[in-house]
Amino acid sequence: MFALTSLLAGCGGHEVRPPPRPAGSRPVTLDIPTSRETQACFADLSRQEVRFSPMPDRDYGGGCQIIGAVQLIDIGVPVTNLKGMRCGLADAFVGWARNAVAPAAHQILGSDLVRIESFGSYACRNVIGSAMAGNKLSGHAIANAVDISAFVLDDGRRITVLDGWRSDDPAVREFLQVIHASACKRFGTVLSPDYNAAHANHLHLEDDHAHFCR
Numbered sequence: 001m002f003a004l005t006s007l008l009a010g011c012g013g014h015e016v017r018p019p020p021r022p023a024g025s026r027p028v029t030l031d032i033p034t035s036r037e038t039q040a041c042f043a044d045l046s047r048q049e050v051r052f053s054p055m056p057d058r059d060y061g062g063g064c065q066i067i068g069a070v071q072l073i074d075i076g077v078p079v080t081n082l083k084g085m086r087c088g089l090a091d092a093f094v095g096w097a098r099n100a101v102a103p104a105a106h107q108i109l110g111s112d113l114v115r116i117e118s119f120g121s122y123a124c125r126n127v128i129g130s131a132m133a134g135n136k137l138s139g140h141a142i143a144n145a146v147d148i149s150a151f152v153l154d155d156g157r158r159i160t161v162l163d164g165w166r167s168d169d170p171a172v173r174e175f176l177q178v179i180h181a182s183a184c185k186r187f188g189t190v191l192s193p194d195y196n197a198a199h200a201n202h203l204h205l206e207d208d209h210a211h212f213c214r
């Protein structure tokens with residue numbers, strides 16, 4: 001687990017993002033100070049007894065960067081396919097998983113949550129599924145988004161976004177709608193199957209302060 005004593009290192013209020021390097025550049029490790037925002041986030045994860053490992057700041061070229069990110073190791077429930085996540089995203093995700101998804105599974109579906117499945121977090125790519133986005137980088141390209149695809153319960157059920165969003169089972173629909181509504185209070189952008197076909201099989205959660213929920 002990250003040691004709080006190391007929070008004394010670094011300075012600066014907001015994360016420093018160097019100018020983008022050309023696409024196709026070789027990844028480089030960045031020598032930049034850890035922002036106070038990121039230090040506070042590390043401390044918050046530690047207070048919540050989340051096991052995590054801070055990641056080196058890296059520039060992958062073409063605007064794709066991982067800065068102020070962590071690798072989540074143990075949040076109390078296994079999560080598949082997670083790579084680096086900007087610490088603010090990781091903090092919001094932990095709160096959502098523990099305080100929204102797990103209770104909703106128990107209360108609405110009558111079984112405990114044993115695994116969350118994701119399509120991943122960091123990926124150096126543009127926004128997909130929107131002609132208006134053009135060549136805009138996705139939040140995944142700066143490790144600031146995660147795509148959640150399914151939830152596995154202790155009774156063996158696997159609730160997928162693809163099959164469950166418009167399920168014939170009202171409890172499954174209610175569960176997904178409740179955790180979607182909770183996500184909209186915790187993340188800046190939340191995209192569901194109601195947004196477009198590209199999101200038919202997952203919930204896109206992004207910590208960008210955009211206040212956009214569909």
